[in-house]
Amino acid sequence: MAEKGVSIVISSGTEEKMVMLGVLSQTTVNLGMQLRIFVTGTAIPLFLKDGYKKHSVVPAGFDGFMKDLREGLAKVKFEGWHELLQNCVKDGGAKIYVCSLMSSALNIQKKDLDPMVDDLVGATSFMIQSGESQLMVL
Amino acid sequence: MTTFNVDSRGTACPGPITDLLRAYKKSQNGDTIILLANDPGAVPDTKTWCEMTKNEFAGSKQVEDAFEITVKVASKKA
Numbered sequence: 001m002a003e004k005g006v007s008i009v010i011s012s013g014t015e016e017k018m019v020m021l022g023v024l025s026q027t028t029v030n031l032g033m034q035l036r037i038f039v040t041g042t043a044i045p046l047f048l049k050d051g052y053k054k055h056s057v058v059p060a061g062f063d064g065f066m067k068d069l070r071e072g073l074a075k076v077k078f079e080g081w082h083e084l085l086q087n088c089v090k091d092g093g094a095k096i097y098v099c100s101l102m103s104s105a106l107n108i109q110k111k112d113l114d115p116m117v118d119d120l121v122g123a124t125s126f127m128i129q130s131g132e133s134q135l136m137v138l
Numbered sequence: 139m140t141t142f143n144v145d146s147r148g149t150a151c152p153g154p155i156t157d158l159l160r161a162y163k164k165s166q167n168g169d170t171i172i173l174l175a176n177d178p179g180a181v182p183d184t185k186t187w188c189e190m191t192k193n194e195f196a197g198s199k200q201v202e203d204a205f206e207i208t209v210k211v212a213s214k215k216a
Contacts, residue, residue, distance in 0.1 A: 030155050030159055030187075031187070032191075076150035076153070076177070
């Protein structure tokens with residue numbers, strides 16, 4: 001049975017999107033709502049084992065902006081998207097799924113993924129589980 | 139009745155609410171949480187959170203470079 005909450009599709013792994021993902025995820029859990037995240041597209045490499053430790057992807061044309069943002073986030077003690085998501089899984093029961101289609105295409109298996117990822121699922125499973133949840137696409 | 143003092147100065151969204159919730163989890167009805175924050179969203183976010191969770195937003199005031207936000211815990215289940 002689907003439970004109301006927030007479902008987020010993260011389809012791009014650029015640095016500013018990952019910040020947004022972390023903030024929206026932590027806020028969802030803070031509000032006591034069920035969170036589901038569907039990882040697809042160019043966000044997938046960040047959800048491979050240790051993928052988050054690799055260099056972030058800066059959106060094209062925004063090098064200066066991202067440098068300023070990175071420095072500003074450090075000043076306001078932003079925890080980092082990976083840590084926020086880990087908190088969401090641990091404290092809020094958030095579920096993180098990776099797109100099965102792209103995983104198949106890229107020969108990625110469950111064992112290759114970050115331990116906080118719950119499973120590889122298809123769009124059908126994600127949509128049914130999301131039910132009447134708010135859906136956000138990043 | 140316990141007063142929880144939460145210093146969230148220097149953190150930004152969603153840090154103050156995350157810190158508030160950590161105190162809230164330890165609290166009981168009748169307790170007070172005083173949140174110090176300088177994120178500009180802290181006051182409206184706390185107000186909205188109180189409305190949603192049926193806790194009491196008891197006010198906010200500017201103290202030097204921060205907001206002092208007072209929440210009365212009212213909706214914890216026994």
